[in-house]
């Protein structure tokens with residue numbers, strides 16, 4: 001497949017035809033909440049990889065998919081790559097589909113709710129610096145009235161789905177970005193939908209870890225030898241994009257470790273790690289979460305994250321970096 005000749009590297013909002021019944025739905029610039037999704041069609045069967053952050057965005061995407069492929073009117077399988085709302089908040093619009101995710105993803109989803117998000121956003125204007133940051137990240141999305149639709153089928157390890165004559169192989173690689181990250185590999189097209197195991201041209205965010213699982217996930221993708229890689233955020237890529245994320249993870253792990261061993265406080269370390277090589281990547285304040293979660297991992301602390309504190313740190317770095 002001569003990808004450049006087809007122009008599919010173009011990073012344009014909406015549906016990108018990857019050929020032979022495979023599609024990506026892209027939402028530039030790929031920053032906070034602007035996630036990608038995927039569609040695989042064969043004959044009259046179809047599989048959707050992820051829904052979007054709200055119902056308006058998801059409805060627009062489903063409409064475009066149905067115009068491109070009538071089979072998308074009755075999606076049989078919906079895969080949620082992980083539990084973050086920008087990959088599952090639109091599930092209720094995909095009526096009748098079997099919703100499949102890893103067991104760990106389903107468990108994590110049960111602790112996250114769009115209603116809580118709506119409430120948080122309503123209070124954001126009174127929350128000072130962190131409220132401003134919430135609005136910067138999530139102010140463009142509509143969280144009211146979303147009915148959470150959890151997975152109807154869960155698995156651990158791997159799960160194979162047949163879509164017409166095509167195989168779609170789901171592989172659990174988390175905990176990494178979140179507790180239950182899953183990749184969707186379509187061998188006949190040498191195409192992989194990675195969910196948030198890949199952020200392209202944006203800083204990855206390590207909510208769960210261990211970081212080694214995420215590095216291993218990059219190696220696993222490389223081992224598949226894909227021709228086309230659809231990330232969870234950012235433009236379609238190939239192995240170069242996979243290697244860039246792997247290099248970033250190794251770099252921040254090693255840099256955070258040096259500072260942890262030297263006893264440097266976490267926020268100071270997050271400020272101190274040079275991101276000069278990643279200047280063009282968005283959402284650099286995520287280094288605060290990455291450093292914090294790495295410190296936690298180094299300390300052998302398996303407790304839950306203090307999400308509020310993490311957002312407060314990101315808000316501070318975001319403000320500082322903007323000057």
Ligand SMILES: [Zn+2]
Nearest residue numbers: 035086196232
């Ligand atoms: Zn995402």
